[in-house]
Every structure is written in C-alpha cells, then in structure tokens.
Amino acid sequence: MATTSIGTESSTAAVQGTSMEITVSKLDLLRELTATQGVVERKTTIPILSNYLFEAAGDRLSLTATDLDLSLRTSCDAKVKKEGSCTIPARKLHDYVKLLPDADITIKLLENHWVSIRCGRSNTKMVGMAKSNFPSLPAFPTAGVVKIPAQVLRGLIARTGFAISNEESRYTLNGALMLLKPESITMVATDGHRLAHCERAGEKFEGVSGELKTLVPKKAMDELKSLLDSTDAEEVEFAKDESTLFFRIGSRLLTSRQLTGQFPNFEAVLPKDNSKIVPLNADELNAAILRVAQFADERSRAIRVQFGPGEVKVFSSSVETGESEESVPTEYAGPELEIGFNAQYLLDFLRAIPHDEVAFALKDQKSAGEMRPASEEAKDHYRYVVMPMRI
Numbered sequence: 001m002a003t004t005s006i007g008t009e010s011s012t013a014a015v016q017g018t019s020m021e022i023t024v025s026k027l028d029l030l031r032e033l034t035a036t037q038g039v040v041e042r043k044t045t046i047p048i049l050s051n052y053l054f055e056a057a058g059d060r061l062s063l064t065a066t067d068l069d070l071s072l073r074t075s076c077d078a079k080v081k082k083e084g085s086c087t088i089p090a091r092k093l094h095d096y097v098k099l100l101p102d103a104d105i106t107i108k109l110l111e112n113h114w115v116s117i118r119c120g121r122s123n124t125k126m127v128g129m130a131k132s133n134f135p136s137l138p139a140f141p142t143a144g145v146v147k148i149p150a151q152v153l154r155g156l157i158a159r160t161g162f163a164i165s166n167e168e169s170r171y172t173l174n175g176a177l178m179l180l181k182p183e184s185i186t187m188v189a190t191d192g193h194r195l196a197h198c199e200r201a202g203e204k205f206e207g208v209s210g211e212l213k214t215l216v217p218k219k220a221m222d223e224l225k226s227l228l229d230s231t232d233a234e235e236v237e238f239a240k241d242e243s244t245l246f247f248r249i250g251s252r253l254l255t256s257r258q259l260t261g262q263f264p265n266f267e268a269v270l271p272k273d274n275s276k277i278v279p280l281n282a283d284e285l286n287a288a289i290l291r292v293a294q295f296a297d298e299r300s301r302a303i304r305v306q307f308g309p310g311e312v313k314v315f316s317s318s319v320e321t322g323e324s325e326e327s328v329p330t331e332y333a334g335p336e337l338e339i340g341f342n343a344q345y346l347l348d349f350l351r352a353i354p355h356d357e358v359a360f361a362l363k364d365q366k367s368a369g370e371m372r373p374a375s376e377e378a379k380d381h382y383r384y385v386v387m388p389m390r391i
Contacts, residue, residue: 020084020109022056026100028076032063033094035074038223040090041067048133051087056080065090070219071137074252087128088115140246141239146180146207148236152200154228156187157221159198159382162348164218165191172261176221180205180212188266194345195269199381215263220256227252269385271370274361278307278332279374282358286350288326292316293343295324302389303343308336339365340391349384
C-alpha cells in the first residue's frame with residue numbers, strides 16, 4: 001500500500017508506553033491469531049513483517065499483521081495492567097499458543113524487546129523487535145463508507161473468486177471487479193479463458209451514486225472470504241482512498257493495496273445469442289466430469305462434451321492413462337453439438353453453486369459456452385462463461 005512506510009511509529013497514540021502487561025483468554029487470543037495467519041508474511045526480506053504488532057489500551061488488545069500489500073487489524077478483550085505495545089514473531093506465537101492449556105495467558109514486555117508469556121505452569125520468553133520498525137497503517141476513512149450485507153458479499157466472492165488469474169503478468173486480472181450501484185452490487189472475475197459474473201439486485205447502497213468501480217486483489221478476496229466465513233457480523237463497511245481499500249467486519253479491519261489499471265470490457269464477452277439451453281442435474285454432471293477427468297490430459301484437462309436430445313455425453317482420453325465416457329440425462333431436445341472444455345473450469349463452477357439444477361446455454365462449437373444455475377431468485381443473476389477448447 002502506498003501509504004505504508006517502514007520505520008515510522010504506529011499511529012495509536014494511546015499506547016506509546018515502553019512497557020506492556022496484559023492477561024487474555026487463550027481461546028480469545030487464539031481465535032484472533034488464527035484469523036491473521038493468511039496475512040502474515042512468511043518469506044520476507046523485511047523481518048518485522050514476520051511479527052505481530054500488539055497494542056494494549058483500555059480493556060482491549062489490538063493485533064496487527066501486514067505484508068505491506070495486505071493488512072489485518074483485529075482485537076479481543078483483555079485485562080490491561082499496563083498499557084503499551086510490542087512486536088512478537090507471528091508464526092511462532094500462533095504455534096505456541098495452540099499448544100497451551102485453555103486458561104488465561106499473561107503477556108509482558110521485558111527489556112530489549114523480549115516478551116514474557118505465562119500460562120498455568122508454562123513460562124516462555126520470545127524475542128521481539130523494536131515496535132518503531134513496524135509499518136504504520138492508513139486510518140479508516142471518515143467519509144464515503146458503504147455498508148454491504150456480509151452474506152451478499154460472501155456469496156459474490158464464492159461465485160467469482162476462483163476465476164481470478166494466477167498469472168502475475170496479467171496484472172489487472174489478478175483481482176475481481178466490484179461494481180456498486182445505488183440498488184445493486186456486481187462482481188466479475190476472469191483469467192482470459194473463463195469469466196464469472198454475479199449480480200445481486202434489490203439491495204440499497206446509501207451514498208452510492210452512479211457506478212463505484214473497484215479492483216479487489218486476489219489475496220484480499222481470499223482473506224475476505226475467510227473472514228466472512230467466520231463472522232456473525234451482518235454488514236461489511238467498505239471504503240477506499242486513493243491507494244487503499246478498507247473492509248471493516250465487526251472488530252476486524254482488512255486493508256489492501258488497490259489494483260490499478262483497466263479491467264477488461266467484460267460486457268463484450270457475455271454471450272448475447274446462446275439460444276440452445278441444456279438443463280442438467282448438477283450433482284450428476286459433477287460426478288460424471290470428476291470421473292472422466294481422471295483420464296484427461298494432465299496439462300490441458302480437456303474433455304469433450306456432446307450435447308444431444310435426451311442426454312449429454314462426456315468423454316476423455318489420454319495416451320498415458322486410457323479413456324472414459326459418461327452419460328447424463330437431460331430434457332434438451334435440440335440439435336447435437338460437441339464442444340471441448342477444460343474439466344477443471346466446469347468443476348469450479350459446479351462447486352460454487354448450491355443448486356440442484358444447472359443449465360448450459362450454447363450457440364455452436366466455436367463459441368463460448370455459458371453455465372448458470374437453472375433456478376435462481378430473481379435478484380440473483382449468475383453467469384459463468386467458458387471458452388471452448390480445440391478437441
């Protein structure tokens with residue numbers, strides 16, 4: 001994040017003390033340590049990024065982890081005997097606290113940045129680092145905050161996040177486009193071979209006029225999904241400044257560097273005239289593809305899908321492993337059509353939907369196929385576009 005700098009003091013003025021002593025429940029502490037594990041930098045040339053920043057004030061312990069691109073600040077109840085702050089090696093602390101009995105833990109800052117950790121009969125000292133080395137984090141904006149229902153955002157991420165590109169060279173595809181309008185929210189992700197587009201209408205977003213477009217990086221999407229899976233908060237407070245995205249979920253604040261650049265014109269990719277509709281049972285299709293994919297070429301993952309009246313056949317063959325064929329019944333009564341697809345792309349979609357029925361919308365062998373849930377609420381609109389493969 002552009003606003004992050006090494007070697008600056010943390011902005012929390014209330015906890016500038018050189019000593020710190022707190023008592024915290026093991027279960028409360030472990031819950032927050034676990035929540036931040038995805039953000040902690042494992043292989044870094046900047047040692048301080050392998051540490052947590054602990055800040056104690058009032059009756060709360062605040063924990064911060066960052067890798068400079070992504071930061072997570074969280075907190076839990078604590079008995080604060082002495083307000084102050086320190087840094088503690090993150091992985092080692094997490095692994096150690098997991099092994100402690102379910103009792104209160106007393107954490108105390110000693111000289112030379114050492115930290116004492118006591119729990120029952122256990123007494124450990126860990127080597128910390130100077131708190132002044134920990135990066136400062138941008139403050140949550142006071143204006144332009146948009147409240148997004150937590151379960152709506154969770155659903156959008158689950159249905160699109162898997163389609164984000166992993167190729168670092170395709171910079172603007174390393175995230176998802178989040179599009180906020182006054183009465184809808186849309187998320188779009190693509191890796192150039194497939195595109196997931198999910199729109200949720202019928203929501204009211206106060207403070208949004210026109211369109212608010214945001215590119216959310218893949219790592220931020222993954223962390224958001226993890227946080228949303230483990231919260232009972234009903235809303236996510238979203239805000240952004242020139243360089244940083246902010247997502248506040250209950251007592252946890254995730255900040256992320258913004259992706260810059262132009263997201264592709266996804267509306268040009270969405271098929272307009274895929275008139276052949278093939279309804280299928282999602283579980284039957286998923287099972288058939290899983291079995292057939294065992295015999296697909298390991299690199300291309302290519303399978304052949306033959307759509308015909310009354311049934312859909314799925315084929316694969318490989319010189320090394322053999323060949324396989326499956327048949328799934330359908331009410332489709334149109335002309336025969338055979339298209340090659342990447343099996344993994346189809347399985348990703350089927351894993352993301354809880355629906356019993358899916359539908360393929362097709363045009364011809366050379367055009368992109370579209371998958372969607374066959375029965376959805378009117379306010380949900382989910383389209384998944386997959387490019388065909390040569391077979």
